[in-house]
Amino acid sequence: MPDQLQPLSHNKVFDGWHHQFQHHSQVLGCNMRFAIFLPPQAQNQSVPLLFWLSGLTCTDENFMQKAGAFETAAKLGIAIVAPDTSPRGANVADDDAYDLGQGAGFYLNATQAPWAAHYRMYDYIVEELPNLLSQHFPLNGKFAISGHSMGGHGALMIGLKNPDRFTSISAFAPIVNPSQVPWGQKALSHYLGDNEQDWLAYDSCALLANSHQHLPILIDQGSADPFYSEQLQPEKLISIAEQMSYPIRFRMQPDFDHSYYFIQSFIAEHLHFHHAYLCQ
Amino acid sequence: MPDQLQPLSHNKVFDGWHHQFQHHSQVLGCNMRFAIFLPPQAQNQSVPLLFWLSGLTCTDENFMQKAGAFETAAKLGIAIVAPDTSPRGANVADDDAYDLGQGAGFYLNATQAPWAAHYRMYDYIVEELPNLLSQHFPLNGKFAISGHSMGGHGALMIGLKNPDRFTSISAFAPIVNPSQVPWGQKALSHYLGDNEQDWLAYDSCALLANSHQHLPILIDQGSADPFYSEQLQPEKLISIAEQMSYPIRFRMQPDFDHSYYFIQSFIAEHLHFHHAYLCQ
Numbered sequence: 028m029p030d031q032l033q034p035l036s037h038n039k040v041f042d043g044w045h046h047q048f049q050h051h052s053q054v055l056g057c058n059m060r061f062a063i064f065l066p067p068q069a070q071n072q073s074v075p076l077l078f079w080l081s082g083l084t085c086t087d088e089n090f091m092q093k094a095g096a097f098e099t100a101a102k103l104g105i106a107i108v109a110p111d112t113s114p115r116g117a118n119v120a121d122d123d124a125y126d127l128g129q130g131a132g133f134y135l136n137a138t139q140a141p142w143a144a145h146y147r148m149y150d151y152i153v154e155e156l157p158n159l160l161s162q163h164f165p166l167n168g169k170f171a172i173s174g175h176s177m178g179g180h181g182a183l184m185i186g187l188k189n190p191d192r193f194t195s196i197s198a199f200a201p202i203v204n205p206s207q208v209p210w211g212q213k214a215l216s217h218y219l220g221d222n223e224q225d226w227l228a229y230d231s232c233a234l235l236a237n238s239h240q241h242l243p244i245l246i247d248q249g250s251a252d253p254f255y256s257e258q259l260q261p262e263k264l265i266s267i268a269e270q271m272s273y274p275i276r277f278r279m280q281p282d283f284d285h286s287y288y289f290i291q292s293f294i295a296e297h298l299h300f301h302h303a304y305l306c307q
Numbered sequence: 308m309p310d311q312l313q314p315l316s317h318n319k320v321f322d323g324w325h326h327q328f329q330h331h332s333q334v335l336g337c338n339m340r341f342a343i344f345l346p347p348q349a350q351n352q353s354v355p356l357l358f359w360l361s362g363l364t365c366t367d368e369n370f371m372q373k374a375g376a377f378e379t380a381a382k383l384g385i386a387i388v389a390p391d392t393s394p395r396g397a398n399v400a401d402d403d404a405y406d407l408g409q410g411a412g413f414y415l416n417a418t419q420a421p422w423a424a425h426y427r428m429y430d431y432i433v434e435e436l437p438n439l440l441s442q443h444f445p446l447n448g449k450f451a452i453s454g455h456s457m458g459g460h461g462a463l464m465i466g467l468k469n470p471d472r473f474t475s476i477s478a479f480a481p482i483v484n485p486s487q488v489p490w491g492q493k494a495l496s497h498y499l500g501d502n503e504q505d506w507l508a509y510d511s512c513a514l515l516a517n518s519h520q521h522l523p524i525l526i527d528q529g530s531a532d533p534f535y536s537e538q539l540q541p542e543k544l545i546s547i548a549e550q551m552s553y554p555i556r557f558r559m560q561p562d563f564d565h566s567y568y569f570i571q572s573f574i575a576e577h578l579h580f581h582h583a584y585l586c587q
Contacts, residue, residue: 039531039561040568095375095571251319281319288320291375 032163035060041101042067045091054147054155055114061156062087063164064097068104073167075194075305076106076160077298078152080174080181083210084130085112090175093287099295103302106166110156112177114145126210127217133205134181135229137218146218149229152185153192171301173197175290176254180205183231183244183264190240194304197245197297199290200252203264204232210258236267244268244275245300247293249283276300312443315340321381322347325371334427334435335394341436342367343444344377348384353447355474355585356386356440357578358432360458360465363490364410365392370455373567379575383582386446390436392457394425406490407497413485414461415509417498426498429509432465433472451581453477455570456534460485463511463524463544470520474584477525477577479570480532483544484512490538516547524548524555525580527573529563556580 035047043066052059068074077100079090087109090096100107113119113132120141122128128142137146160166172193174182179201186196205211206226215226227233248261261277268275283289315327323346332339348354357380359370367389370376380387393399393412400421402408408422417426440446452473454462459481466476485491486506495506507513528541541557548555563569 038566038568039529039563039572041572045568092373092567095378097568097571098375249319283319286318287372288318288325288377291377292319292321 032159040064040097043069043097043101045097047087050159052114052151052155054150056145057114057116057119059111059115059151060087061111062091062109063160064091064100064107065164066101066104066106069106069165073165074104074106075169075171076108076166077301078170078172078182079107079109080134080152080172080178081109081112082174082176082178083112084125085178086130087111089287090290093291094294095291096294096298099298103298105298105302105305106164108156108160110152113148119145127214131177131214133177133211133214133218133229134185135218138225139218139220142218149185152181153189169194169305171195171197171305173199173297173301174201175199176285177202177210179246180211180231184229184234186242186244187231187234187238190238190242193242194307195243195245195301197300199247199293200249200254200259200285201231201246201261202259203261204230206230206233207263208258208260232264232267235264235271235273238271238273241273243300243304245297246275246277247280247289247297248278249285249289250279250281251283252285252289254285312439320344320377323349323377323381325377327367330439332394332431332435334430336425337394337396337399339391339395339431340367341391342371342389343440344371344380344387345444346381346384346386349386349445353445354384354386355449355451356388356446357581358450358452358462359387359389360414360432360452360454360461361389361392362454362456362458363392364405365458366410367391369567370570373571374574375571376574376578379578383578385578385582385585386444388436388440390432393428399425406493411457411494413457413494413498413509414465415498418505419498419500422498429465432461433469449474449585451475451477451585453479453577453581454481455479456565457482457490459526460491460511464509464514466522466524467511467514467518470518470522473522474587475523475525475581477580479527479573480529480534480539480565481511481526481541482539483541484510486510486513487543488538488540512543512547515544515551515553518551518553521553523580523584525577526555526557527569527577528557528559529565529569530559530561531563532565532569534565
């Protein structure tokens with residue numbers, strides 16, 4: 028019997044539908060909300076799915092309301108799921124800071140108290156959520172992954188660790204080297220402890236340096252992003268990719284910042300990029 | 308000397324720029340925020356301007372963040388201004404209800420205490436804001452007007468009362484007959500008093516019935532809009548327009564609701580509609 032999904036809202040948008048659901052996550056030990064866009068093609072055939080991982084403080088709603096992705100996704104026949112960014116609820120550990128705890132799960136499996144009890148977003152995104160979605164929606168098993176900022180880290184890290192599960196990876200302004208920048212060092216030390224070797228399992232620069240299988244990767248970075256030089260530093264990943272002859276398409280986008288105005292300007296190109304591999 | 312604009316934020320989006328400004332409104336007697344999108348053409352020529360009037364509870368941000376209008380506006384060379392929906396501030400009268408007071412200005416000039424002191428959104432939108440914008444931005448004097456729900460009422464009402472100032476009107480799910488529906492009756496009685504004759508100066512059905520000059524009008528309504536049958540009833544306006552041989556293009560959009568998912572699905576068509584008249 029399929030796990031239960033509780034519908035929360037649904038909206039017609041372009042030729043498809045946006046839905047929000049709540050479900051109980053066994054992996055996270057709490058109720059979770061996610062949103063899914065189903066293109067019109069899903070009414071009579073199975074479709075590929077793009078995972079969108081959002082950034083710090085976001086829920087399922089930020090991308091769905093602000094990215095302007097649905098006209099292109101409807102045309103290309105791509106479903107999009109937007110999970111939440113952490114476990115949620117009164118019983119889930121949290122912190123007053125915006126960059127730790129609820130809204131800041133960093134898409135990893137925590138090992139340290141008080142986080143280890145619920146913060147298992149890696150297993151949720153890689154295992155539980157795809158299984159749940161495959162039970163309930165007409166998906167053809169082709170998955171791509173994308174995200175923004177902390178979610179760009181999530182997309183790169185999860186894609187690099189699971190090259191057989193995803194056709195392609197893209198990211199907007201990703202954290203590529205969390206073990207070496209303040210946002211990442213704070214999160215990794217709290218969630219994983221002080222042994223920095225343990226952090227490398229979730230660091231895209233380290234993962235890329237040890238990768239043997241190449242996935243198509245597209246990264247966009249705004250030149251006016253206030254987090255660019257301290258927290259993001261995409262050149263670190265690009266430099267390793269060049270040494271490895273790992274083909275990454277990296278684009279510095281002049282004058283764009285870290286906001287959804289940046290994302291909405293290029294999301295259609297990311298969807299076309301993924302479409303080429305999802306529908307090969 | 309031009310009135311002062313205080314810049315609050317700016318974002319590159321597609322080939323244009325989104326800006327937020329604060330200024331002191333003489334008409335409203337308070338500080339006001341607005342947002343403006345400038346297309347790339349504004350860098351070396353003057354451009355036409357679409358006024359976007361938002362619905363209940365909104366600020367300048369809802370449309371700019373959620374409507375997905377900028378790709379098309381950038382291509383067509385149309386600037387878009389999104390004013391706030393009422394006067395704002397601790398000294399401005401308010402009400403606990405979402406449909407009266409701040410966020411619910413109904414784009415009229417109030418005559419009743421405690422509202423009359425600040426609630427003069429009609430004069431703000433028709434006089435003060437266009438003058439301010441013309442001082443600061445490269446506008447060519449061609450204005451169109453559009454809006455959603457309460458802002459659809461505002462767009463129709465202001466356009467019908469000022470056919471020489473606007474080339475064209477469009478609306479999403481507008482309140483067309485506020486004197487006869489609960490949202491409108493509540494607002495009009497508080498802002499204008501109990502003489503229902505006074506309400507007709509702001510009622511699009513009454514204005515259309517007495518109009519002698521025809522503007523192009525486009526109206527979209529979602530069939531799954533929960534406010535459709537009680538608060539909106541666009542057929543009332545369409546019926547009067549047919550009697551008057553006033554050409555209104557009215558489209559019932561199956562399954563769409565009252566949200567920005569509806570607006571983002573058709574905003575490009577509204578921009579093309581206005582473009583045809585703004586650039587004649």
